[in-house]
Amino acid sequence: MGKKSKKKKKKVSAKKEKYIKFRKEKPSSMDVTMPDLSTEEMKQKQHDEDSINRFLRYSKNRPVLSLKEKKKK
DSSP states (O other): OOOOOTTSOOOOOHHHHHHGGGOOOOOSSOOOOOOOOOHHHHHHHHHHHHHHHHHHHHOOOOOOHHHHHHHHO
16 A cells, blocks of 8 residues: 655644744743732731631531520420
8 A cells, every 4th residue: 555755744734833923832830939028918917817717716607596496305
């Protein structure tokens, strides 16, 4: 049977060639660093974290009144 010649170059579509300049290489790994905070911003962050932790610690989902009554019976 007939073999295809490997010497032929691939035909590049005109559309791909036109828009190839808009392609950007994407980094393989993300570098996530937190920005440096001023002392005032650090205090505000600490205060916010404390208030959130306090809320999560002391805020409990109250059972519905009908459930309380069932438990008493």
